[in-house]
Amino acid sequence: MSLAPPPEPPVAPDPSASNRSNRSKLVGSLRAEGRRGVFVAVLSTVVVIGGLIAIVINSPNWLTFKESFFSVQEFKESFPDIAHHFVHNIEIFLVLEPLILAFALLLAIMRSLKGPVFFPLRVLAIIYIDFFRGIPTLLLVYLFGFGIPALQIPGVPISGIFWGSVALSLSYSAYVAEVYRAGIESVHSSQTAAARSLGLTRWQTLRFVVVPQAVRRVVPPLMNDFISLQKDTALLSIVAGQFGEAFQQGQIWKASHFNFTPILGVALCFLVITVPMTRFTDHMLERQRRRRMAGAVL
Amino acid sequence: MKRISTLAFALLVVLAACSKASSVATNQPTTAGETASECAKNATFTTDGTLTIGTSNPAYSPFFQGGTTSGSDWKLNDPTTGKGFEDAVAYEIANRLGYSTSQVTWIPVKFDESYAPGPRPFDFNIQQVSYKPVRAKAVDFSTGYYISNQALVAVKGSPITKAKTLADLKPYKLAAPIGTTSYDFIADVIQPDGGPAPTQTEDDAVAAVNGGQVDGLIVDLPTALYMADPYVQQVKNSVVVGQFANPTGGTPPYWGVTLSKGSTLTSCVDLAIGEMKKDGTLDEITKTWLSDKTNVGTVPLIGP
Numbered sequence: 001m002s003l004a005p006p007p008e009p010p011v012a013p014d015p016s017a018s019n020r021s022n023r024s025k026l027v028g029s030l031r032a033e034g035r036r037g038v039f040v041a042v043l044s045t046v047v048v049i050g051g052l053i054a055i056v057i058n059s060p061n062w063l064t065f066k067e068s069f070f071s072v073q074e075f076k077e078s079f080p081d082i083a084h085h086f087v088h089n090i091e092i093f094l095v096l097e098p099l100i101l102a103f104a105l106l107l108a109i110m111r112s113l114k115g116p117v118f119f120p121l122r123v124l125a126i127i128y129i130d131f132f133r134g135i136p137t138l139l140l141v142y143l144f145g146f147g148i149p150a151l152q153i154p155g156v157p158i159s160g161i162f163w164g165s166v167a168l169s170l171s172y173s174a175y176v177a178e179v180y181r182a183g184i185e186s187v188h189s190s191q192t193a194a195a196r197s198l199g200l201t202r203w204q205t206l207r208f209v210v211v212p213q214a215v216r217r218v219v220p221p222l223m224n225d226f227i228s229l230q231k232d233t234a235l236l237s238i239v240a241g242q243f244g245e246a247f248q249q250g251q252i253w254k255a256s257h258f259n260f261t262p263i264l265g266v267a268l269c270f271l272v273i274t275v276p277m278t279r280f281t282d283h284m285l286e287r288q289r290r291r292r293m294a295g296a297v298l
Numbered sequence: 299m300k301r302i303s304t305l306a307f308a309l310l311v312v313l314a315a316c317s318k319a320s321s322v323a324t325n326q327p328t329t330a331g332e333t334a335s336e337c338a339k340n341a342t343f344t345t346d347g348t349l350t351i352g353t354s355n356p357a358y359s360p361f362f363q364g365g366t367t368s369g370s371d372w373k374l375n376d377p378t379t380g381k382g383f384e385d386a387v388a389y390e391i392a393n394r395l396g397y398s399t400s401q402v403t404w405i406p407v408k409f410d411e412s413y414a415p416g417p418r419p420f421d422f423n424i425q426q427v428s429y430k431p432v433r434a435k436a437v438d439f440s441t442g443y444y445i446s447n448q449a450l451v452a453v454k455g456s457p458i459t460k461a462k463t464l465a466d467l468k469p470y471k472l473a474a475p476i477g478t479t480s481y482d483f484i485a486d487v488i489q490p491d492g493g494p495a496p497t498q499t500e501d502d503a504v505a506a507v508n509g510g511q512v513d514g515l516i517v518d519l520p521t522a523l524y525m526a527d528p529y530v531q532q533v534k535n536s537v538v539v540g541q542f543a544n545p546t547g548g549t550p551p552y553w554g555v556t557l558s559k560g561s562t563l564t565s566c567v568d569l570a571i572g573e574m575k576k577d578g579t580l581d582e583i584t585k586t587w588l589s590d591k592t593n594v595g596t597v598p599l600i601g602p
Binding site (some may be wrong): 061067069146148160237238240242244248250251254258259 | 478512
């Protein structure tokens with residue numbers, strides 16, 4: 001490896017004056033380029049979006065489609081009721097999310113435990129995660145929502161929505177556990193070695209050194225799963241019960257009026273909460289990236 | 299101001315012209331004394347020379363009967379057997395449109411699919427679809443071939459079986475499939491304290507009763523009688539607790555055949571059903587496949 005001398009800065013005859021004029025020229029051309037850039041961006045957006053809209057609007061069945069999917073009257077009639085039922089979706093994910101976060105962390109720790117003593121725990125965690133990640137969540141919700149109540153075990157709830165929610169939590173815990181595990185494995189082994197050499201027990205090392213760093217690293221992907229869970233509360237529409245989840249309510253409107261607009265109303269409800277969450281997650285990712293880059297030379 | 303009103307007037311004229319044009323296009327006028335088969339000669343079909351009829355798969359009893367053969371794509375019942383109430387009605391309509399039994403093709407059509415916008419892959423669809431004015435904006439409905447009472451199915455000896463009035467039913471959990479008149483009946487007429495318990499399909503409503511998740515389910519009377527039939531017992535250990543008279547006032551929710559919006563065949567199907575009503579064929583089919591087939595005695599009426 002040879003150490004090359006740093007490239008010499010270009011020397012101008014009169015640094016102060018010419019530099020300033022050069023800079024202002026540069027800024028000016030950058031601005032011009034910026035203006036041109038904006039113009040091109042606007043133009044291409046208009047062409048692309050406009051073209052797409054034109055294709056949709058000129059489709060042979062557009063008018064029927066519009067009446068069926070974008071009926072203002074149907075929207076006005078159904079939306080307040082749907083929005084009212086959407087409160088149930090929010091309740092569900094607010095209750096489920098902490099349960100999932102806690103249970104998934106337990107699973108991830110079980111899976112990350114080293115040493116032969118913990119072999120059965122590791123195996124159990126792996127089997128659990130493989131099983132619940134391997135089955136479509138929709139099927140789990142259906143099987144739990146109709147299957148477990150049918151057993152009619154005394155003292156066990158028979159509510160479809162309860163067991164559907166349990167299925168949702170079990171499925172998401174498997175995914176979230178893998179996110180945690182990725183975080184735990186990303187903590188360099190020197191951290192563990194250092195902690196152990198300081199006299200911390202294996203458990204203390206995990207509790208005070210590894211997990212805090214791991215969790216902090218995986219907050220953005222966890223947020224992604226949180227957003228995903230918000231959307232998947234719609235899966236609970238397939239279980240029976242008086243609960244009244246928003247998508248189910250949308251389907252009731254749709255089937256009653258033979259019009260699909262209410263389903264768009266449901267989609268709108270979801271967008272209102274998921275888009276801000278997505279933006280926030282992006283913001284956090286960006287902040288994390290900047291923090292990691294701080295002081296680093298690129 | 300004047301310009302605006304002129305503009306508005308011009309717009310109105312255009313709108314009126316448009317709506318007139320569309321009404322002429324959709325409602326094919328029927329000439330007096332025309333028969334269904336004459337009418338069908340001028341109609342367009344999905345496949346020439348074939349009448350394509352859609353229904354749900356599984357095809358539910360007692361509207362379709364006769365079972366299914368292994369290897370058939372049809373579950374529960376194969377509509378090509380011609381057995382069952384709606385099956386018989388469909389073939390009778392076909393014959394009156396000038397189509398022999400062998401010229402009829404059945405295709406499975408999901409409920410949602412039957413009213414999606416745009417031309418549908420069937421000439422007509424028959425699956426216990428009840429008429430509502432608002433629904434008629436999306437599809438063409440034929441005149442009715444059946445009007446059903448709603449009925450309550452529950453487990454024998456459970457508290458709900460003692461209900462005598464609609465008010466008695468309020469504390470209970472009642473299931474019905476989404477999009478059915480039965481669901482509307484729970485939501486609008488019974489109005490249970492905890493709200494209705496909708497399910498995606500009829501089978502799920504049955505599962506909900508069998509699993510004890512709900513106290514009972516509301517379905518149309520023929521289906522109720524079938525579910526609780528001593529030899530069928532789709533709902534385990536069940537009885538038909540009672541039936542409900544249709545609410546008075548308004549158009550009763552009759553069952554119609556549905557067709558693509560603006561179909562040229564709609565008026566012909568209307569003629570066919572009209573002929574069937576006139577000469578008593580429809581009554582006969584109803585008696586054969588619904589009244590005579592039930593093993594339950596008279597069902598008590600649950601009053602208001």
